[in-house]
Amino acid sequence: MKITTLYVYPIKGLRGIEVQQAQIGPQGVRYDRHFMLYEVRQPSGELKKVQLDSHPKCALFEQRITADGASVTVCYHSPPGGNPDSATLAVPLEPDVASLEKITIDLHGSTAGAYSMGANFDEWFSARFGVPVRFVYIGDGKRAVLGNTLPPKQTQSESPAAQLQGGSGGWLSSLTSYVTGSSAQSAAASNKPWITFTDVAPLLVASESSLKDVNARLPEEDRPMPMYKFRPNVVVDGEGEDAWAEDFWAELTIRAEAEKEKKEHKLLLTGNCVRCTSLNVDYKTGKPAVGEMGNVLKKLMKDRRVDTGSKWSPVFGRYAFLSGGQDEHYTLSVGDEVKVTKRNTERTVWDWPGL
Template identity: 65%
Template sequence: MTMKITTLYVYPIKALRGIKLQSARVGPQGIAHDRTFMLFQVSEPNGELKKMQVDSHPQCALFEQQMSDESLSVRYLEPEYHDHNQEPLLIPLCPDLSTLSRITVSLHGSAPSSAYSMGALYDEWFSARFKFPVKLVYIGDGRRAVLGDTLPPKQQQQPAVETGRGWLSSITSYVTGKEDQEKKPWITFTDVAPLLVTSESSLHDVSARLPPNEPMPMYKFRPNIVVDGQGEEAWAEDLWAELTIDKKHKLLLTGNCVRCVSLNVDYETGKPAVGELGSVLKKLMKDRRVDAGSKWSPVFGRYAFPAGQGEEFELRLGDKVEVTKRNTERTVWDWPGL
């Protein structure tokens, strides 16, 4: 039975609430504008930048973002009030780099050659709400290298090797050690891959571990592409190697998404949840620590790369999804230092 896409998410500012889309443009770096911005806590007095994510900074869950053609609007939903009518912070989706200061930041050991500070206006707005110094950073023309074996499998790169061009040939040049920086695969401020795919079949299994009136929401898993899992058992995605969407767009699923305490955060309070929803991570640890490369962390979802040669394509809600390749055993997490 064919699955279908039920939800599409984009997160222009990493760690803030996601935006649901009816359709999405997808390229080598994933959904357009996904995680091109990121917040960093400024440590005092040395000014060191510390990454801000939901696990370490659960207050990030209180920020709602919406996207138009040219700008991003952000609202702070203060606990207990959640005023959606407040004046939002407006951020250009594609800032003029010539007006910004270059900085260097690091995420998961994969540092771009440069990123850009968005400036005092934005830093002060976020700092006032977090109540400590915060810097908003735009990746711009910075590029984070893909580390470990989260790259698409070598045999699936071969067609691009033969043509000698395109995104997958860029991946091959990276694997073989060529020095051309422009041809290395790269990502934005996504964790380790351009896309994250999850299945509602597995979500139902998670919710079954909770009280009936407290189902687990999918948004806490922060995926890009959600499929309904029709015809697939819970956790079948552990072995998915390739998905074909609308009979023409292929995704290579290359690694498991290992989970952290962000699953336990209450998005209404910006704090760890109370009750059963505050112990979701522990519940999954009982039987979902299935990746030998990260044996203490449970798995939910698969990281993916578009299987093209640099072209873009559009995904829509309701698009049909087929599993066109399966692994015979689970992949092993090996991103250095994670």
């Protein structure tokens, strides 16, 4: 197999950025989901996460990393019939947090300290979402990885559903406190897995073989269902593997061609990605799609509710953690060779408290 596409999402929930190369560390792709939007509920002031399923207007915001790599430019695409909007917003990828307000945020029950980016950013997004929002930066915050099955295990015996075929070898025993893009973080700060604003794991892997199966469920006039709607980080072609074979993938070995020594690196696939109504969003209108494209989730529910830990949600893709030493960082490229080097004999079972 080969990597066919790589994505990064500096601001969670907005359109992803397709890249040819991606720098990878224990917290995933560099700059991935380091920023997030929260709706400020009135009159309580409670913060509610802004994501595609609850705020489909997210699909109207495009992100572009500037040529110098120092910031991301956000462009808003007005829906059909809307007033043209040429205004853009520049967001520094490594903000100076010295003067920013520190707040506590909650995402899927995992809390962390974060920084409010300030009124100028809040007002720009609020005007386009039509509700008051707060724009936050994870900075040096760390969200705990919850549950018993998603974190990489130290031994195979810790996870009965993950009895591996072929090879022994231990699971990753610790992840560093590396924050991609930040040189100030100490690698000794924590020996437990932690994440930024990614949902439950640093990386999401998807297969084009399975996407073909999804497209076969749609009328010809609605094809192709684009991969970007599934919001992965790493997409492989699935060559030599059947559709949905990734349900049982436990470890992928990737040959990084961009590195001088062309080293091999491993990803540990620890959990299924269970899906929501974000799949049904029309990226042109910022609303739920009409017709069959608005029923993609329902179509998958017919036979893809294969995870007993989340029996009402269909599965597409696998969550992954980086395997390796404490300072493991490398560059993935489109075209890199990928091999399945370990498989599970049973599907993993979703286990994240409250989700």
